[in-house]
Amino acid sequence: MRRVVVAVCLAGLLLYPVVNPWQPYPQAVLLLAFLLAIQASGWNIISGYAGYISLGHSMFLGLGSYTVGILATRWGVNPLLVAPLGGVTAVVIALLIGSVVLRTRGHVFVIITIAMLLAAQVLVTNAGSLTQGSDGITLELPFWSRDYQNIPFYYLFLGLLVVTVAFSGWLRRTKFGTGLVAIREDEGKAASIGVNTTRSKVTAYAASAFFIGVAGGVYAYYLTFINPAGSFAILGSVTIVLAALAGGRGTLYGPVVGAFLVQLLSEAATVYGGGTQARVLMFGLALVIVVLFLPRGILPTVQDWWRRRHPVAVQYTDQEGALSRAAATIVEPVRREPGKPLLEVRGVSKRFGGLTAVDNADLTVREGSITALIGPNGSGKTTLFNLISGGLTADSGEIRFDGQRIDTLPPWTRGHLGLGRTYQVTRLFKNMTVQENVVAPLPDARWRTMLSGAVKGHEAERARELLDLVGLGRMAHQPAGALSYGQQKLVELAQVLMLEPRLILLDEPAGGVNPSLLDRLTEVIREVNARGVTFLVVEHNIPLVLDLCDPVIVFSRGAALAEGPPEIIRQDPLVLDAYLGEAVV
Numbered sequence: 193m194r195r196v197v198v199a200v201c202l203a204g205l206l207l208y209p210v211v212n213p214w215q216p217y218p219q220a221v222l223l224l225a226f227l228l229a230i231q232a233s234g235w236n237i238i239s240g241y242a243g244y245i246s247l248g249h250s251m252f253l254g255l256g257s258y259t260v261g262i263l264a265t266r267w268g269v270n271p272l273l274v275a276p277l278g279g280v281t282a283v284v285i286a287l288l289i290g291s292v293v294l295r296t297r298g299h300v301f302v303i304i305t306i307a308m309l310l311a312a313q314v315l316v317t318n319a320g321s322l323t324q325g326s327d328g329i330t331l332e333l334p335f336w337s338r339d340y341q342n343i344p345f346y347y348l349f350l351g352l353l354v355v356t357v358a359f360s361g362w363l364r365r366t367k368f369g370t371g372l373v374a375i376r377e378d379e380g381k382a383a384s385i386g387v388n389t390t391r392s393k394v395t396a397y398a399a400s401a402f403f404i405g406v407a408g409g410v411y412a413y414y415l416t417f418i419n420p421a422g423s424f425a426i427l428g429s430v431t432i433v434l435a436a437l438a439g440g441r442g443t444l445y446g447p448v449v450g451a452f453l454v455q456l457l458s459e460a461a462t463v464y465g466g467g468t469q470a471r472v473l474m475f476g477l478a479l480v481i482v483v484l485f486l487p488r489g490i491l492p493t494v495q496d497w498w499r500r501r502h503p504v505a506v507q508y509t510d511q512e513g514a515l516s517r518a519a520a521t522i523v524e525p526v527r528r529e530p531g532k533p534l535l536e537v538r539g540v541s542k543r544f545g546g547l548t549a550v551d552n553a554d555l556t557v558r559e560g561s562i563t564a565l566i567g568p569n570g571s572g573k574t575t576l577f578n579l580i581s582g583g584l585t586a587d588s589g590e591i592r593f594d595g596q597r598i599d600t601l602p603p604w605t606r607g608h609l610g611l612g613r614t615y616q617v618t619r620l621f622k623n624m625t626v627q628e629n630v631v632a633p634l635p636d637a638r639w640r641t642m643l644s645g646a647v648k649g650h651e652a653e654r655a656r657e658l659l660d661l662v663g664l665g666r667m668a669h670q671p672a673g674a675l676s677y678g679q680q681k682l683v684e685l686a687q688v689l690m691l692e693p694r695l696i697l698l699d700e701p702a703g704g705v706n707p708s709l710l711d712r713l714t715e716v717i718r719e720v721n722a723r724g725v726t727f728l729v730v731e732h733n734i735p736l737v738l739d740l741c742d743p744v745i746v747f748s749r750g751a752a753l754a755e756g757p758p759e760i761i762r763q764d765p766l767v768l769d770a771y772l773g774e775a776v777v
């Protein structure tokens with residue numbers, strides 16, 4: 193259905209100048225809509241997919257225009273030949289700026305992007321010897337006849353738009369694209385499943401700038417005059433954001449739909465309202481209406497409405513028949529030297545203000561074991577997990593994984609080394625499908641892995657196998673937020689297995705899981721363990737722990753109190769006093 197609509201629209205746009213060759217005004221309106229759609233689609237990569245809202249993206253259009261303007265006037269080359277260099281400039285500047293500003297988040301990032309746009313305007317104005325300052329640059333007129341002057345630009349912008357949307361769609365379907373959405377949904381969690389958030393954000397920022405830069409080069413030729421005030425105007429950036437928000441941020445076609453509507457609005461303001469003042473007023477009103485009444489944008493709202501009217505029957509999995517696939521056929525065997533220390537925590541402490549959550553803790557997890565970490569509420573178990581996985585930094589002490597010190601490494605590198613974890617309160621990416629959640633982890637830092645398909649191909653197939661393992665294969669295309677809490681726990685287990693881990697930290701795996709499913713869950717943990725994967729399990733279900741784990745480490749007040757096989761631990765008077773009580777003896 194979607195493909196048919198896109199093909200019909202594209203065919204109509206391709207044919208329009210053929211049918212109406214002598215009408216430059218509607219051609220100009222459409223080509224400006226294409227230009228805005230290119231910018232909104234580019235912006236969507238960093239701000240829609242990755243969730244980092246940039247209010248300075250028109251800077252890249254200006255940079256592209258100036259690159260081409262300077263090259264064309266100094267060396268007399270045709271602007272169209274050097275337009276791609278506008279994209280190169282945009283990418284280089286985006287990489288430089290991105291590696292600094294993408295360390296910030298939220299509204300700080302938004303404000304910095306505006307500052308960058310204004311700084312670019314000031315710089316271009318003051319670099320007069322190169323840019324001719326506020327006088328601007330006048331380019332040569334296009335070499336073709338003025339009778340059909342707009343038509344070549346029309347097709348150039350339309351072609352660029354098609355390429356931009358195709359690129360954006362391809363990027364979104366890769367594991368890199370899934371990683372960007374993971375960053376938007378929960379950046380800390382994304383880092384823990386191997387997504388190098390710094391590299392992903394900077395790359396997305398640069399990718400979002402390229403086509404805008406190229407379009408800027410073509411636009412300079414179309415205008416034949418550029419100046420700093422016009423090329424780096426804040427209104428340009430606001431228009432991009434409005435277009436993407438109105439159409440549907442984070443969707444593939446939303447920014448394009450929004451761009452057409454905003455361009456029409458802009459023309460209406462010019463024709464009926466007299467120009468810029470009316471345009472600012474209309475854009476302001478439109479922004480308020482979108483934020484209040486269509487917070488997700490037009491396209492997602494229409495899609496929701498369509499889905500409500502044409503519901504697709506979902507076959508829910510009978511959980512009783514779940515976990516039927518043997519882990520042996522799915523989980524790759526990992527190198528195993530049983531008994532060798534795999535994880536070593538030495539003298540690790542973590543304070544929150546006056547509270548010492550982890551206090552000079554020492555513990556060892558041996559390869560091939562299913563080690564339990566039990567202890568009263570607030571004894572510091574989850575904090576220790578966060579220190580091991582990299583969500584928190586220790587105040588002192590060191591952590592080694594397979595002999596290598598890891599406490600100074602970023603979370604994603606720990607993931608690539610084979611350290612996976614689940615969370616006490618599940619942290620799935622709720623707006624992604626179940627399958628995308630499982631595809632998202634990156635077991636290594638190679639571009640080849642990142643650019644492999646997340647929707648089809650080997651990675652998607654593997655995700656389906658892992659979902660079958662936990663009995664949720666049929667839920668693959670449901671949004672993760674629609675699952676029950678117990679099901680989310682199972683998806684998180686499948687997700688961490690995608691990381692091909694050597695050690696999995698399980699934080700209360702049984703919490704909220706249906707008791708009948710618990711036996712199966714235990715079975716999967718045992719089967720995965722038999723493939724060589726080591727487990728460190730925090731769990732309050734003591735019968736489960738005593739049945740599944742060996743050894744058991746008892747944690748109290750931020751440090752290990754006792755360690756031993758379950759049969760010894762259940763009789764240790766110190767442990768009984770601190771935690772277990774009489775009941776389980």
Ligand SMILES: Nc1ncnc2c1ncn2[C@@H]1O[C@H](COP(=O)(O)OP(=O)(O)OP(=O)(O)O)[C@@H](O)[C@H]1O
Binds near residue numbers: 544568571
């Ligand atoms: N980010 C934080 N800021 C301040 N205090 C924190 C933070 N995280 C944990 N704490 C405190 O550290 C102590 C240990 O908490 P932690 O969650 O590690 O315990 P736990 O053993 O996992 O408990 P539970 O079994 O209830 O999950 C608690 O007193 C908690 O309030």
